[in-house]
Amino acid sequence: MAGSNPNAKPMDLTLKVWRQKDRNTPGQLVTYPVKGVSPDMSFLEMLDVLNEDLLLKGEEPVAFDHDCREGICGMCSLFINGRAHGPERGTTTCQLHMRHFNHGDTITIEPWRAAAFPVHKDLVVDRSALDRIQQAGGYISVNTGGVPDANEIPIPKTIADKAFDAATCIQCGACVAACKNASAMLFVSAKVSQLALLPQGKTERKTRVENMVAQMDIEGFGACTNTGACAAECPVGISLENINMLRREFIAAKATSENV
Amino acid sequence: MILDSKIPEGPLAEKWDKHKFDVKLVNPANKRKYDIIVVGTGLAGASAAATFAELGYNVKSFCYQDSPRRAHSIAAQGGINAAKNYQNDGDSVFRLFYDTIKGGDYRSREANVYRLAQVSVNIIDQCVAQGVPFARDYGGLLANRSFGGAQVSRTFYARGQTGQQLLLGAYSALNRQVAYGKIKVYPRTEMLDLVMVDGKARGIVTRNLITGKIESHSAHAVVLATGGYGNVFFLSTNAMGSNATAAWRAYKKGAYFANPCYTQIHPTCIPVSGGHQSKLTLMSESLRNDGRVWVPKTVELAQKLRKGEIRVADIAEADRDYYLERKYPAFGNLVPRDVASRNAKLVCDEGRGVGSSGLAVYLDFADAIKRDGLAAISAKYGNLFDMYAKITDENPYEVPMRIYPAVHYTMGGLWVDYNLMTNLPGLYAAGECNFSDHGANRLGASALMQGLADGYFVLPYTIGDYLAKMPYDKVSTDHPAFKEAEQNVMDITNRLLSIKGTRTVDDFHKALGHIMWEYCGMARNAEGLQIAKQEIRKLRNEFWRDVKVVGVNEELNVTLEKAHRVADFLELGELMVEDALQRNESCGGHFREESQTPENEALRDDENFAYVAAWEFAGVDNAPVLHKEDLKFENVKLTQRSYK
Numbered sequence: 068m069a070g071s072n073p074n075a076k077p078m079d080l081t082l083k084v085w086r087q088k089d090r091n092t093p094g095q096l097v098t099y100p101v102k103g104v105s106p107d108m109s110f111l112e113m114l115d116v117l118n119e120d121l122l123l124k125g126e127e128p129v130a131f132d133h134d135c136r137e138g139i140c141g142m143c144s145l146f147i148n149g150r151a152h153g154p155e156r157g158t159t160t161c162q163l164h165m166r167h168f169n170h171g172d173t174i175t176i177e178p179w180r181a182a183a184f185p186v187h188k189d190l191v192v193d194r195s196a197l198d199r200i201q202q203a204g205g206y207i208s209v210n211t212g213g214v215p216d217a218n219e220i221p222i223p224k225t226i227a228d229k230a231f232d233a234a235t236c237i238q239c240g241a242c243v244a245a246c247k248n249a250s251a252m253l254f255v256s257a258k259v260s261q262l263a264l265l266p267q268g269k270t271e272r273k274t275r276v277e278n279m280v281a282q283m284d285i286e287g288f289g290a291c292t293n294t295g296a297c298a299a300e301c302p303v304g305i306s307l308e309n310i311n312m313l314r315r316e317f318i319a320a321k322a323t324s325e326n327v
Numbered sequence: 328m329i330l331d332s333k334i335p336e337g338p339l340a341e342k343w344d345k346h347k348f349d350v351k352l353v354n355p356a357n358k359r360k361y362d363i364i365v366v367g368t369g370l371a372g373a374s375a376a377a378t379f380a381e382l383g384y385n386v387k388s389f390c391y392q393d394s395p396r397r398a399h400s401i402a403a404q405g406g407i408n409a410a411k412n413y414q415n416d417g418d419s420v421f422r423l424f425y426d427t428i429k430g431g432d433y434r435s436r437e438a439n440v441y442r443l444a445q446v447s448v449n450i451i452d453q454c455v456a457q458g459v460p461f462a463r464d465y466g467g468l469l470a471n472r473s474f475g476g477a478q479v480s481r482t483f484y485a486r487g488q489t490g491q492q493l494l495l496g497a498y499s500a501l502n503r504q505v506a507y508g509k510i511k512v513y514p515r516t517e518m519l520d521l522v523m524v525d526g527k528a529r530g531i532v533t534r535n536l537i538t539g540k541i542e543s544h545s546a547h548a549v550v551l552a553t554g555g556y557g558n559v560f561f562l563s564t565n566a567m568g569s570n571a572t573a574a575w576r577a578y579k580k581g582a583y584f585a586n587p588c589y590t591q592i593h594p595t596c597i598p599v600s601g602g603h604q605s606k607l608t609l610m611s612e613s614l615r616n617d618g619r620v621w622v623p624k625t626v627e628l629a630q631k632l633r634k635g636e637i638r639v640a641d642i643a644e645a646d647r648d649y650y651l652e653r654k655y656p657a658f659g660n661l662v663p664r665d666v667a668s669r670n671a672k673l674v675c676d677e678g679r680g681v682g683s684s685g686l687a688v689y690l691d692f693a694d695a696i697k698r699d700g701l702a703a704i705s706a707k708y709g710n711l712f713d714m715y716a717k718i719t720d721e722n723p724y725e726v727p728m729r730i731y732p733a734v735h736y737t738m739g740g741l742w743v744d745y746n747l748m749t750n751l752p753g754l755y756a757a758g759e760c761n762f763s764d765h766g767a768n769r770l771g772a773s774a775l776m777q778g779l780a781d782g783y784f785v786l787p788y789t790i791g792d793y794l795a796k797m798p799y800d801k802v803s804t805d806h807p808a809f810k811e812a813e814q815n816v817m818d819i820t821n822r823l824l825s826i827k828g829t830r831t832v833d834d835f836h837k838a839l840g841h842i843m844w845e846y847c848g849m850a851r852n853a854e855g856l857q858i859a860k861q862e863i864r865k866l867r868n869e870f871w872r873d874v875k876v877v878g879v880n881e882e883l884n885v886t887l888e889k890a891h892r893v894a895d896f897l898e899l900g901e902l903m904v905e906d907a908l909q910r911n912e913s914c915g916g917h918f919r920e921e922s923q924t925p926e927n928e929a930l931r932d933d934e935n936f937a938y939v940a941a942w943e944f945a946g947v948d949n950a951p952v953l954h955k956e957d958l959k960f961e962n963v964k965l966t967q968r969s970y971k
Contacts, residue, residue, distance in 0.1 A: 089882070107600040107720075115605055115833070122831045122886065127878055130885055132393060134566040136606045138714070139491055140397040162717055187537050188883040195514065198394050202506045206499035207458045211378040211783045212449070214456035218413060221467030231460040231485065234492060238396055267458050 075106040078170040082117065084129055085177045087186050094186065096175065106166035110153060111136060111143065113165055131190040138162040138302065141237030145190060146177040151241035151300040159239065159302040179240050181249035183287045194240050196286035197254060203282035204275035205258045207267050226264055233261040235303045242297035248289030253297035255283050256313035257305050263316050273320040280317055330941055330956040333744040334438040339962050343442045347788055351795035358383030360799040362546040363790065364531055366518045366573050368395030370775060371758025372552030373497035374782025380504035382787060387544055388501065389513045389533060391568055396498040399554060399566040400778060403490025404611040406474055406482035407775040409447040414471050418479040420444045425963060426477060427773060430663060431766020432915035432931060433965050436958060438745060439763045446784040447776050451483055453783055457496040461485050475612055475771025476661040482772045487611055487710045493775055518573040519891065520812040521549065521580045521754065528754035529802045532812045536888060539881040541813050543804035547797050548753045548790055551577060552782070555737035555759040557590070559896045559903065561840025563734035564596060564609040570892040571899050574741050574760055582749040583941040583954060585742035585762035587899065588907035591769055591916045592849050593735030594667035597718055598687040607733040608718060610711055612771045615660045617695035617704065618728070621649045622688050626678040633685055639726055650674055658970040665768045665916045666970060668732035672849045682729045691727035732849060736774060738765040738916065742941040746789035747781060753793060757781035762939070767915025820880050823890045828873030832889045835870045839863065839900055847904050852920040856908045860901060867897040902942055902951060909953065912936040933965050
């Protein structure tokens with residue numbers, strides 16, 4: 068079957084892929100040539116091709132996380148040539164296509180690097196720290212049933228849109244991987260902002276920000292030094308404004324905190 | 328065995344209320360004595376787990392992804408239906424019920440669908456209370472749109488990512504209960520067997536996908552919310568990991584599998600670009616509100632276009648066939664999914680398809696841009712256009728999109744009664760995993776509605792009725808039934824690892840997908856289905872003789888995970904074919920070429936096929952046993968669907 072672009076020529080590439088047996092074994096970059104890569108392939112489909120080759124040779128395929136391959140589930144990761152999710156802005160690795168590379172290129176592929184994201188195997192890391200931060204307060208305390216009619220809570224469109232922008236975070240962890248301090252501030256601030264902006268979330272805004280930030284520290288994420296690398300590399304464009312909002316929320320909460 | 332759907336007596340509109348009163352309640356102080364296992368953390372699973380925990384039950388929640396928030400409900404784009412009638416345009420619970428029954432081509436249960444329409448309004452309230460940022464108008468109230476051909480605007484949406492926002496709502500409710508210690512989540516854990524003790528579902532056996540450890544979990548009830556089985560086709564819009572294994576292993580333990588042949592092929596997906604393709608991407612159906620579907624009028628023009636001798640712009644207006652508008656003047660481009668898909672296949676089969684493969688049709692926005700302006704179209708569909716451009720490297724503002732149908736959703740699933748319990752006591756199925764509400768074709772924006780209805784508002788009532796009659800005693804995982812199930816899992820695993828053949832798991836999966844798409848896809852006939860049956864059996868034997876799985880069990884072993892899933896797909900595929908064979912009528916997404924009107928529309932046979940086909944496992948190479956549940960229609964009149 069031909070591709071959408073009949074003039075696109077297949078490429079030969081050299082991959083340098085991080086291989087690591089498990090959490091406790093040191094890893095290393097291993098070089099693999101891949102031939103005949105179609106520019107219409109996605110980056111992960113290119114890795115599928117490599118893995119089929121490895122399997123046929125009886126070698127273990129490269130383990131990497133991925134699921135929806137539509138840029139929304141946040142499961143894929145990969146540090147490609149020193150960039151979280153590769154060279155294209157606003158794009159997850161699964162939506163990155165090989166037409167952005169050239170014949171003869173060498174591509175280095177590493178896992179997310181952060182103390183809070185230990186490597187499970189090869190390119191697969193443990194991001195459960197992000198779930199634990201959400202569990203510390205990333206919710207509005209309502210039980211199922213017994214809630215008011217949806218239209219009894221009018222929300223100005225500008226506020227709703229702003230909350231939405233923050234809510235688009237896909238929890239992939241690229242912000243952490245891109246940050247030289249491995250800070251999770253952009254991720255945490257997105258959730259804090261979304262819920263602090265909405266009237267439904269205001270009741271718990273103080274405890275939420277305190278608890279989520281405390282959990283972030285417990286997990287071993289670094290401090291934020293405002294480099295902005297996180298927002299630059301975020302595949303869904305979460306804005307640095309959220310970090311400002313988190314700081315305001317945090318200071319306001321601490322100033323009047325009931326937690327001693 | 329007689330299939331008892333346990334539909335409550337009484338008038339349709341009162342059944343659910345009456346049933347809620349009739350079900351037994353568990354004393355609040357006793358709820359903590361019961362454990363419930365929920366497999367899957369999509370909309371149905373996460374909402375059920377959270378709600379059970381809020382009520383006081385202890386919940387164990389399982390998902391194969393690294394976080395519950397990644398379940399494939401997240402990829403739903405378009406929206407969620409609810410009979411709120413906020414737009415004052417004539418919607419009502421009865422109308423949503425009616426549209427859903429009709430859309431399903433009269434192959435679903437009246438009582439289930441009516442309940443779905445009733446609780447739809449509660450879902451929206453719940454989600455807003457959780458902070459789900461639905462689209463709003465300037466007055467601050469919720470916005471709606473018409474979706475999937477509905478004549479009223481009842482769809483609530485959150486830009487092009489309604490699924491993600493609803494799932495994050497359910498995930499946040501789940502997280503809150505994790506913090507309270509009422510839910511324990513087991514991510515990167517896959518269910519590989521169901522455990523039955525004294526005829527009741529009492530637990531599951533899982534594999535830890537990081538360490539390979541096989542573990543048993545015991546409970547008083549088990550809920551499967553593990554999604555659909557579209558990945559039987561290899562290429563689909565499902566996530567790469569979406570699989571049927573949990574449901575299939577339950578089937579092999581005695582749960583009936585209903586209507587497996589009902590598959591939804593979605594008309595607006597990005598076409599296949601080459602043999603490397605790993606999955607297909609859906610473009611929201613909402614695009615059909617403004618896009619016009621067409622192909623060249625003649626095969627000659629289409630050929631020139633495919634060879635690159637002419638460009639789209641060279642085709643005169645008079646040489647374009649807007650075939651949906653031509654054939655269905657009343658609904659035009661907004662005909663239901665099955666009709667739109669089948670017609671795309673028809674024009675491509677005629678040789679009028681576009682794109683270099685010839686397996687695509689145009690979805691053209693030129694007229695909409697001329698009418699509403701580029702800015703308006705961009706505001707509505709900008710993110711979808713960007714996604715399309717990213718994947719295809721073409722600009723849909725300038726050249727028409729190319730689309731082709733792809734497998735998207737499976738209406739079939741585990742058979743459940745009105746309580747969402749399978750025929751196995753204590754085993755429930757929710758969301759896409761069950762068969763219950765969409766009949767032979769699901770309408771747009773109904774999947775999210777059903778997942779959340781099942782999890783938030785149905786199961787929490789019905790499961791109590793079962794538990795109230797159960798003793799509190801826990802079954803130890805040392806029980807022989809658990810040990811036997813663990814051994815069964817280890818046996819399958821060892822068998823897969825010991826074959827050391829020459830063909831990869833993906834290679835087998837692609838071969839299966841090819842057979843399914845060819846013979847059990849958009850159009851089916853008896854001859855082709857017989858061929859498919861033989862081919863699948865051959866392929867399955869080949870798999871167990873020649874599959875190559877490297878590595879060991881005690882590690883993160885992606886190939887082994889896939890091998891388990893594909894082994895099950897190779898059995899499920901045959902059941903789908905078997906079901907398609909026996910259903911010698913066309914209905915919804917199931918089109919039997921033997922049963923069509925003179926205008927090539929699907930022709931139902933209500934006299935002989937107004938039933939649910941529920942299949943009982945009888946051994947891998949033996950013919951499964953068919954049980955029929957007759958569908959009774961007392962509130963709607965069965966009519967031939969017409970969108971002319």
